[in-house]
Amino acid sequence: MPNPKRRHSKARRDKRRTHDALSVPATSVCPACHEPKAPHRVCPHCGTYRGREVVEVAKTK
Amino acid sequence: MRHNVAGRKLGRTTSHRLALFRNQLASLMAAERIVTTLPKAKELRPIAERLITHGKAGTVHARRMVGRWIPDRDLIKKLFDEIAPRHAERPGGYLRIVKLGNRLGDGAEMAVLEFVDYDPAKKRGVAAKGEAAAKPAEGAPAPEKPKKEKAERKAAEAKPERAETKKAAKPTARPAAPAKKKPSMPKKIGGS
Numbered sequence: 532m533p534n535p536k537r538r539h540s541k542a543r544r545d546k547r548r549t550h551d552a553l554s555v556p557a558t559s560v561c562p563a564c565h566e567p568k569a570p571h572r573v574c575p576h577c578g579t580y581r582g583r584e585v586v587e588v589a590k591t592k
Numbered sequence: 593m594r595h596n597v598a599g600r601k602l603g604r605t606t607s608h609r610l611a612l613f614r615n616q617l618a619s620l621m622a623a624e625r626i627v628t629t630l631p632k633a634k635e636l637r638p639i640a641e642r643l644i645t646h647g648k649a650g651t652v653h654a655r656r657m658v659g660r661w662i663p664d665r666d667l668i669k670k671l672f673d674e675i676a677p678r679h680a681e682r683p684g685g686y687l688r689i690v691k692l693g694n695r696l697g698d699g700a701e702m703a704v705l706e707f708v709d710y711d712p713a714k715k716r717g718v719a720a721k722g723e724a725a726a727k728p729a730e731g732a733p734a735p736e737k738p739k740k741e742k743a744e745r746k747a748a749e750a751k752p753e754r755a756e757t758k759k760a761a762k763p764t765a766r767p768a769a770p771a772k773k774k775p776s777m778p779k780k781i782g783g784s
Contacts, residue, residue: 572691572692572693573692573693575693
């Protein structure tokens with residue numbers, strides 16, 4: 532079986548990893564309870580969306 | 593190549609997919625609100641809205657067209673007599689999809705699919721009452737509520753992700769969820 536002839540340098544390894552960065556998930560602030568929440572999603576903290584849309588009863592998990 | 597082919601396959605064969613849609617449509621008509629994954633909700637909404645439009649026509653033919661999707665005559669009756677008249681003035685857009693965020697187990701994005709006139713306060717009362725009545729009322733009178741519950745239970749057995757209101761789903765979902773998790777846990781431990 533073919534095998535690598537030379538070990539990759541740290542620079543080479545690190546250059547490969549330049550595209551591996553994770554992005555921070557976007558957040559917005561719930562207008563009802565001012566907790567951070569995912570944009571365009573029901574607020575997991577208070578269960579509201581667009582004012583009255585109470586989708587789930589807020590319960591402590 | 594599948595260029596320009598509409599619709600998702602949802603990882604199912606055609607018959608499996610159609611059966612899923614039928615079950616979900618029945619649950620949707622019974623509970624007027626279902627929680628499911630976002631792609632399923634997106635696939636389901638146009639089908640369901642077409643059924644409402646059929647319901648507004650109110651003809652025997654329309655009833656049969658709806659019967660292709662909803663396997664329950666009582667629910668078809670409810671659709672024609674209750675749901676469709678409510679939306680008589682609305683030119684389409686009877687359903688709303690609200691995104692809920694990602695599910696814990698597999699990270700699937702969940703969503704609520706509900707009628708735009710859905711009133712949570714009203715429905716919760718009905719669901720709680722129906723639940724209490726449902727257990728002893730298998731062959732009893734009071735035709736409306738037990739029927740509804742029966743259909744919901746039927747659908748719950750067929751498809752666990754579906755789940756109507758949180759409250760109605762709890763009794764059926766609770767025993768199912770831990771049973772599901774258990775087989776996967778030992779596997780993970782043994783594998784690593």
